[in-house]
Amino acid sequence: MTKHTDEYYMELALKLALKAKGKTSPNPLVGALVVKAGKIVGRGFHAKAGLAHAEIVALDEAANKAKGATLYVTLEPCAHTGRTGPCVDRIIASGIKEVVIGMIDPNPLNNGKGTLILKQNNIKVRAGFLEDKLKKINESFIKYITTRLPFITVKVGQSLDGRIATRTGDSKWITSDKSRGFAHKMREDYDAIMVGVNTVLRDNPRLNTWFSQKKLIKIIVDSTLSTPENSNIFADNAQVIIVTLPSRPGQETENRKNLAAKAKILEVKERAGQINLRDALKKLAQLQISNIIVEGGGTLIGSLFDERLVDKIMFFISPKIIGGKDAVSSVMGLGVKNVGQAIKLYDIKVKRFDDEFLIQARVN
Numbered sequence: 001m002t003k004h005t006d007e008y009y010m011e012l013a014l015k016l017a018l019k020a021k022g023k024t025s026p027n028p029l030v031g032a033l034v035v036k037a038g039k040i041v042g043r044g045f046h047a048k049a050g051l052a053h054a055e056i057v058a059l060d061e062a063a064n065k066a067k068g069a070t071l072y073v074t075l076e077p078c079a080h081t082g083r084t085g086p087c088v089d090r091i092i093a094s095g096i097k098e099v100v101i102g103m104i105d106p107n108p109l110n111n112g113k114g115t116l117i118l119k120q121n122n123i124k125v126r127a128g129f130l131e132d133k134l135k136k137i138n139e140s141f142i143k144y145i146t147t148r149l150p151f152i153t154v155k156v157g158q159s160l161d162g163r164i165a166t167r168t169g170d171s172k173w174i175t176s177d178k179s180r181g182f183a184h185k186m187r188e189d190y191d192a193i194m195v196g197v198n199t200v201l202r203d204n205p206r207l208n209t210w211f212s213q214k215k216l217i218k219i220i221v222d223s224t225l226s227t228p229e230n231s232n233i234f235a236d237n238a239q240v241i242i243v244t245l246p247s248r249p250g251q252e253t254e255n256r257k258n259l260a261a262k263a264k265i266l267e268v269k270e271r272a273g274q275i276n277l278r279d280a281l282k283k284l285a286q287l288q289i290s291n292i293i294v295e296g297g298g299t300l301i302g303s304l305f306d307e308r309l310v311d312k313i314m315f316f317i318s319p320k321i322i323g324g325k326d327a328v329s330s331v332m333g334l335g336v337k338n339v340g341q342a343i344k345l346y347d348i349k350v351k352r353f354d355d356e357f358l359i360q361a362r363v364n
Contacts, residue, residue, distance in 0.1 A: 067095030196300035302333020
C-alpha cells in the first residue's frame with residue numbers, strides 16, 4: 001500500500017475546495033477528506049453559503065468509516081453557530097481520531113477555538129499545511145473577515161501608453177475579443193462589479209458575464225445620481241447598488257425617485273465634496289459583499305489607489321498608442337508626489353493573448 005504524505009491529501013482537499021470557486025461568498029473555499037488506513041472514505045467541499053460545510057459533507061460520505069480515521073480539512077473547523085452548527089461537534093461525535101488542518105481560521109469568532117475544542121476532546125490536531133496556497137485561494141475571505149472591507153481587484157484594458165479612451169471618449173475596442181473574453185471569465189469569481197458613473201454615461205455597459213448565468217451585483221459610484229434610468233445596467237434582473245451622497249432637504253429629484261425604484265441607493269459619507277470610498281466599501285461589506293472587481297473609469301480607479309484600497313490589479317495592455325493630453329488615463333486621481341511614493345506591486349504574473357499582455361499582481 002502506498003503511503004501518501006499529509007501534503008498529498010491536503011492538495012486533494014484544496015482541489016475539492018476550488019470546485020466552488022466564486023460560489024461561497026461571504027464564506028471561504030473549504031475542502032475536506034476522511035482517510036482511513038490510507039484510503040479516502042469521504043470527500044466534501046463547501047458548495048455555497050448556508051449549505052453544509054466541507055467537513056460535514058465528507059463525514060456524511062464516510063458514515064461509520066469515520067470512526068478512528070483522519071480528517072484532512074483546508075481550514076480550521078468552526079466552533080461557533082452561524083448559518084449552520086459547529087463542525088467540531090460533529091467531528092467529535094463521528095469518532096475521528098486525528099484532524100489535519102491546512103490553515104487556522106482567520107475569523108475572530110473561531111481563530112483557534114475549533115482546534116482547542118478538538119484537543120480537549122482527545123482528538124489529535126496538526127495544523128499548517130500548504131498555508132501559502134490556501135491563503136491565496138481565500139484572499140478575499142481573509143481580507144473581508146479581518147478588516148470588514150471587501151477585497152478590491154482593479155481590472156483595466158488599456159493602450160501601451162496607459163489610455164482607456166481617446167480625447168473624444170471613444171474606447172471600443174482597445175483590447176481584443178480574446179482578452180475581453182478572459183476578463184469576462186474572471187468576473188465569475190467576484191460578488192460584484194463596480195464602475196464610476198462616467199463609465200456608465202460614456203460606454204453604457206451591461207456589466208454582465210458572457211460565459212455564466214451568474215449575475216454579479218452591479219455597483220455604480222455616482223455622487224450626483226446622474227445615472228440614466230434607461231441604462232443597460234438595468235437590462236436584466238441583477239441587483240444594482242448606486243453609491244451616492246446623502247440628499248439634502250428639498251433635493252429629492254424625480255430622477256432619484258425613479259432610480260430608487262430600480263436600484264438600492266446607498267448613501268455614504270462625504271470627503272472633500274466627493275464620495276468617501278472607504279466608508280462606501282465598509283457599507284458594501286455590511287451587505288456581505290466580500291470582493292469586488294472594479295472596471296473603470298480612471299477617476300474612480302485613481303481615487304481607490306489614492307486611498308490605498310486596492311488589493312490586486314489585472315491590466316490588459318494592447319500594443320497601441322493613443323496619445324493626447326486629453327485622452328482618458330487608466331489611473332487618474334491625485335497620484336503620488338514623487339516616484340519614491342509610487343505604489344509597489346508584487347507576486348507579478350504575465351499572461352499573453354496573441355499580441356496583448358495581462359499583468360496580474362498584488363498591491364503592496
